[in-house]
Amino acid sequence: MNVKLNAVKGMNDLLPPQSAAWEWFEARVRDLMRSYGYRNIRTPIVEPTALFVRSIGEVTDIVEKEMYSFSDALNGEQLTLRPENTAAVVRAAVEHNLLYEGGKRLWYTGPMFRHERPQRGRYRQFHQVGAEALGFAGPDVDAELILMARRLWDMLCLRDVRLEINCLGQPDERQRHRRKLIAYFEAHADQLDEDARRRLHANPLRILDTKNPAMQELVAAAPSLLDELGEESRAHFEGVQTLLRAQGQEFTLNPRLVRGLDYYNLTVFEWVTDRLGAQGTVCAGGRYDGLIEQIGGKPAPACGWALGIERVLDLLEQDGAVPAPPQPDAYVVVTHPPAQERAMQVAERLRAAGFAVVLHVGGGSMKSQMKKADASGARHALILGFDEWEAGEVTVKSLREGQGLATQQQQVLLDAPGALERRLAGALE
Ligand code: ATP
Ligand code: MG
Secondary structure, eight states, X not given: OOXXXXXXXXXXXXXXXHHHHHHHHHHHHHHHHHHTTOXXXXXXXXXXXXXXXXXXXXXXXXXXXXXXXXXOTTTOXXXXXXXXXXXXXXXXXXXXXXXXXXXXXXXXXXXXXXXXXXXXXXXXXXXXXXXXXXSOOSHHHHHXXXXXXXXXXXXXXXXXXXXXXXXXXXXXXXXXXXXXXXXXXXXXXXXXXXXXXHHTTTOGGGGGGOOOGGGHHHHHTSOOGGGGOOHHHHHXXXXXXXXXXXXXXXXXXXXXXXXXXXXOEEEEEEEEOSTTTTOOEEEEEEEOTTHHHHTTSOOOOEEEEEEEHHHHHHHHHHHTOSOOOOOOSEEEEEOSGGGHHHHHHHHHHHHHTTOOXXXXXXXXXXXXXXXXXXXXXXXXXXXXXXXXHXXXXXXXXXXXXOSOOSOSEEEEETTSTTHHHHXXXXXXX
């Protein structure tokens, strides 16, 4: 007997009817992006490993232990399934010289891969929507990106997500802060967990991001990066806050918000909720002014965010906020076999007119076909039996209550131009 094959752990199939919620969500995202002038970009799912190591940073969770990396069996190239997409978008922008005539607003969606411990809101294949504004330096674009996310929450009627922001300053300011942090943590070395001890000299800022409850107190009292910010960084951060306030967007300053990737500077932010347990961040991003140059482009500033689709949909499902998927307008029942060809013609004609029509296939009795029609969720059955076949008609039978129909069942002549279309359209309104 053959061994049953299952999906890879932490990688999920998405089946109907749940997939309809994803389609609905994706349609809202497309509307959102269009309304802000962001244009879609699609990059490969596999990239050279070096792209992520160089951009995300060597001493990060992602690069240290979460990447699906392999060497191409045919030519030995070192490749990685993308764990995030900012680096790839920047790579593509540099490779195709997208910034030659100024800034670019881009967005993407698709699967990302991280070898994490699967749990609610945390998968090995998960999906993100991201927005990246390349080539814009000012706090205005930071605020724009944040407001875009807010508008998406509004469009989705998503409640209870709040905004946290921080400023990571510039590399020299981080350097000063880093020295103070190391001194502080060294003075409390006995309270550090293994991860923190390992990161102490490689990437002490990341210790602030620890999820270990035993270290929260220590981390809360650590020297703050905000105290090290120079005038320009302060002005930028103030600029973002002023714009947010002017748009009525509330936020909290979280000096411990450092993000898990090394490429960020200045503004960083997260949209968080208390309704997803430990996986409470639904959207995260910030400025990454050094990344374009780091990936080989002419220096140019940039800012962006990514949201986790599974987490957003989890919230929407908790709220019952996902609308029911649209049902077919009609299900065509064919009980007289010679009428099959005409039935297909009718279905095609209605589809061309914009209706969603399911055509019964495989024959069977009137009763069994009507059962299928009902189960399909269609609002009408269009019946083609012997009598209809002879008369050149189709019987339109309403399958759902409360549609204001004068009659439950009615014959419509097929060669009366537009009659069937009008009958369906009228009945559907
Ligand atoms: P976390 O702290 O939850 O691990 P992160 O900082 O690693 O998140 P980012 O790299 O900033 O996450 O990715 C942006 C968003 O993508 C996250 O806020 C989250 O909503 C989603 N996300 C990240 N990793 C996963 C995952 N393994 N499964 C599902 N969603 C994820
Ligand atoms: Mg993570």
